[in-house]
Amino acid sequence: MIHILTTGGTIEGLDYIDDGGITSSNVGIEDFLYKANVDFEYTISSVFKKDSRAITDDDRKLLVSKIKETNATKILITHGTFTMEDTAKYIGKLNLNKTIVLVGSFILGSSVDTDAPFNLGYAISSLQFLKPDAYIAMNGQIFNWNNVSKNLETNKFERNE
Numbered sequence: 001m002i003h004i005l006t007t008g009g010t011i012e013g014l015d016y017i018d019d020g021g022i023t024s025s026n027v028g029i030e031d032f033l034y035k036a037n038v039d040f041e042y043t044i045s046s047v048f049k050k051d052s053r054a055i056t057d058d059d060r061k062l063l064v065s066k067i068k069e070t071n072a073t074k075i076l077i078t079h080g081t082f083t084m085e086d087t088a089k090y091i092g093k094l095n096l097n098k099t100i101v102l103v104g105s106f107i108l109g110s111s112v113d114t115d116a117p118f119n120l121g122y123a124i125s126s127l128q129f130l131k132p133d134a135y136i137a138m139n140g141q142i143f144n145w146n147n148v149s150k151n152l153e154t155n156k157f158e159r160n161e
């Protein structure tokens with residue numbers, strides 16, 4: 001059983017006019033799963049819908065409470081890319097003894113060119129094989145929470161080395 005927690009970001013088709021406002025979206029994570037005709041058991045719940053630049057530590061605390069309160073040991077978190085590494089670090093440090101994978105997209109989930117379905121598929125597959133810890137699944141790679149940063153110029157996640 002996989003529990004999916006959604007938090008907003010480009011992957012949910014949300015566009016941000018500036019840090020304050022978000023546009024509405026007609027796409028949800030369920031839509032990608034439905035279109036892919038997936039056949040694994042999952043539950044899904046929206047924790048908040050934010051540009052990740054607006055996510056606070058109180059939001060992260062709420063997210064952690066949702067991870068703790070489910071019986072599921074495999075957690076997928078959909079998240080904006082800007083502060084994905086910060087949330088991964090926040091969660092990773094807590095050593096929750098669950099496999100937790102964060103994923104997002106660089107191109108709007110509502111766009112035909114979106115990387116969202118590929119990224120989701122890659123993240124969900126990885127989630128089923130990774131040992132308990134917190135990870136980021138982006139650009140077709142898995143990054144451990146304590147060795148990842150986003151390169152804003154290339155739009156790629158990288159290991160710190």
Ligand SMILES: NC(=O)C[C@H](N)C(=O)O
Pocket residue numbers: 008009010011016050051052053079080081082083104105106107
């Ligand atoms: N690609 C993204 O997800 C950027 C987005 N605006 C965010 O919430 O970080």
